[in-house]
Each structure stands twice: as structure tokens, then as C-alpha cells.
Amino acid sequence: xxxxxxxxxxxxxxxxxxxxxxxxxxxxxxxxxxxxxxxxxxxxxxxxxxxxxxxxxxxxxxxxxxxxxxxxxxxxxxxxxxxxxxxxxxxxxxxxxxxxxxxxxxxxxxxxxxxxxxxx
Numbered sequence: 001x002x003x004x005x006x007x008x009x010x011x012x013x014x015x016x017x018x019x020x021x022x023x024x025x026x027x028x029x030x031x032x033x034x035x036x037x038x039x040x041x042x043x044x045x046x047x048x049x050x051x052x053x054x055x056x057x058x059x060x061x062x063x064x065x066x067x068x069x070x071x072x073x074x075x076x077x078x079x080x081x082x083x084x085x086x087x088x089x090x091x092x093x094x095x096x097x098x099x100x101x102x103x104x105x106x107x108x109x110x111x112x113x114x115x116x117x118x119x120x
Contacts (some may be wrong), residue, residue: 013051013059016041020083023063027081031067031074034060037082 009017017023020037035056042050051059057074061067066078 009059009062010051012042012047013056013063017063017080020085021080022083023080025079027079028068029077029081031076033082034077034080037085 016038020041021029021034035053038056039050057067060077060080063080065080067074068076068078
């Protein structure tokens with residue numbers, strides 16, 4: 001499933017789908033949640049160049065996911081669902097959103113971030 005996707009999509013998008021998603025015909029993911037997980041994932045990985053929302057949308061379509069609309073806007077994707085977020089990544093995502101001054105430390109690795117968290 002991911003092999004066919006690899007030739008059509010940006011390699012880091014394919015890696016995001018592999019790391020964070022389950023690809024199944026009947027699976028569904030909320031549009032905003034999939035986008036937010038992608039943003040969090042790229043931030044946690046320290047990526048400098050990430051996709052804008054429109055480009056991410058296009059890559060989702062290239063991957064074969066079907067946009068589902070409520071008549072006015074897209075509300076979910078069919079064909080993909082999010083995996084549960086590992087505990088360490090949830091902690092890091094919360095740290096980056098709750099404490100913006102710590103976000104610069106994210107690229108230095110989890111050990112350093114945990115030291116920042118526990119020394120407050």
C-alpha cells in the first residue's frame with residue numbers, strides 16, 4: 001500500500017503516513033486532526049520545509065484518500081485513520097504548545113526536552 005504511494009508523493013509525506021496512519025479503504029480521519037498531526041510531526045522532527053495546507057491536501061488526494069464534505073467544506077478523509085499518538089510524542093506536542101519558549105529545544109532531542117520539563 002505504501003509502495004504505490006511512494007512514487008506519487010513527497011518522501012517525507014510518505015514517512016508521515018507510515019509513522020502516523022493506518023491506510024484502509026473504510027478508515028476515516030478528521031480533516032483538521034490529520035493536518036494538525038502532520039504539523040506536529042514535522043515540528044517534532046525538526047523539519048525546516050513543510051507543506052502548506054493546500055499542498056498537504058494534494059498529497060492526500062495523490063495517496064488515494066477521498067475528501068468527505070459536509071456540503072460546504074471538507075470535514076474528513078476516507079481511506080486513512082490516525083494511529084494513536086505514542087506517549088512521548090504527546091508529551092512533546094503538549095510541551096511545544098504549552099511552553100513556546102521550549103520549542104527551540106525540540107530539535108535537540110527528547111532527553112534535553114525532558115530535562116527542561118522536569119527542572120521547572
